[in-house]
Amino acid sequence: MSYKMDKGQKAVLADQRLSSELMESRDGVQEPCIWSSPEGGKDEAELGKRIFCNRSLNMRNIIAVGFDMDYTLAQYKPETFEKLAYEGTIEKLVSNLGYPEELLGWTFNWKYMVRGLVVDKKRGNILKMDRHKYVKVAYHGFRELTKEEKVGTYGNTLIRDAFDEPDYALIDTLFSLAEAYLFSQLVDYMDKNPGRVPARVDYARMYKDVRSAVDMCHRDGTLKQMVAKDPIKYINEDKSIVPLLKMLRDSRRATFLVTNSLWDYTNIVMNFLCESRTLDACNFDWLQYFDVVITGSAKPGFFHEESNANLFEVEPESGKLINTDNGTPMAQVGNTSPSITLKKQNERCRVFQGGTVRHLHKLLSIGSSSQVLYVGDHIYGDILRSKKVLGWRTMLVVPELEAEVKLLWELRDSRKALQLMRSDRDHIEDQIHRLRWSLE
Ligand SMILES: Nc1nc2c(ncn2[C@@H]2O[C@H](COP(=O)(O)O)[C@@H](O)[C@H]2O)c(=O)[nH]1
């Protein structure tokens, strides 16, 4: 990431440069660069490390910056982490749900699926839609539908399909790549071997089975135990996280973490990211970089202001949950001062589980939602509601863009040449039309 902040609350997103370099006006003419910093972004950051804005954000108004953890601060390695999810899911399908043992020999191509695809559960199809919700590409299992098949299935309805639950599922998180791939494999397998999948299983049932097996992998420790044992195998190291958090805190902004992961796992992942520590050496030093940590937040429900979810304080050493009254630890019968140990241990940062955005605002003394910037990876879980309903300012982490932006940049000359050729072609076509009309 590339941005500048000074201690006097004067902070700006300093990197609109590339976005204006890459963004051409409609007539193909390059717009002049608009700089946010006086130096004009002279100390260039690597292409993939820059921040892009679709509207300006004055950091001066931001008093608290929050982060999601999984796939935001912690970038998992899909070649190991998603493979683990894929193998764990197959294992559960075979052992618990009666799928054939030969699935255990299947392999996972982690590069095949991308976020943004849509699963048509009933038909066993994977769809790529355009921004207007028209199906551009459709695959049945791994076979691409012909144009006629595609139009016949998705193009002829009088009432337009919403492509939403319950018949469709959106692949909107990197956690879902393995299940989408496995679903396509199962569709192919079932078409070719109709008697080999459990009786009464259709495509939709197969998707449901895969989903519940994946869900179980996240809940029963299949994934988290393995990550805890060997985090470097599954999570990319990122030496810029601590400087980033320090910089935010030096600028006197509050920092917070809101994650759906529970405390035990959060502590392991954050120890690895901030301190390069593994399970046996875990401590709580990383908490110094935050004012508030909320685990088990159940996003997106966390962002519903009307939610009544209870907020518990977590005792970091034991993981014990303590009842709170809006964030204030409650006295237990027979013990009038339960909060003393917690306060001493945790002078800088308090750790919670559950609660709602109202609790967070109170804990951080946030007066207006527009003073909060939240960084997340999940458009639905992290961004949609927090931005649209609450009015938080949001930043979406899209690692896929790194390759795309590089490619756009590398191909800039060809793209420009193509644009000029298109414009020449349009002129020539217009001239031909005029000449034709003059002859009629
Ligand atoms: N029970 C399930 N948990 C899931 C699933 N997919 C992801 N996850 C877990 O959610 C959190 C994400 O945390 P955040 O920091 O991004 O808020 C992490 O613990 C995942 O393991 C699922 O399908 N079922």
Ligand SMILES: [Mg+2]
């Ligand atoms: Mg996340």
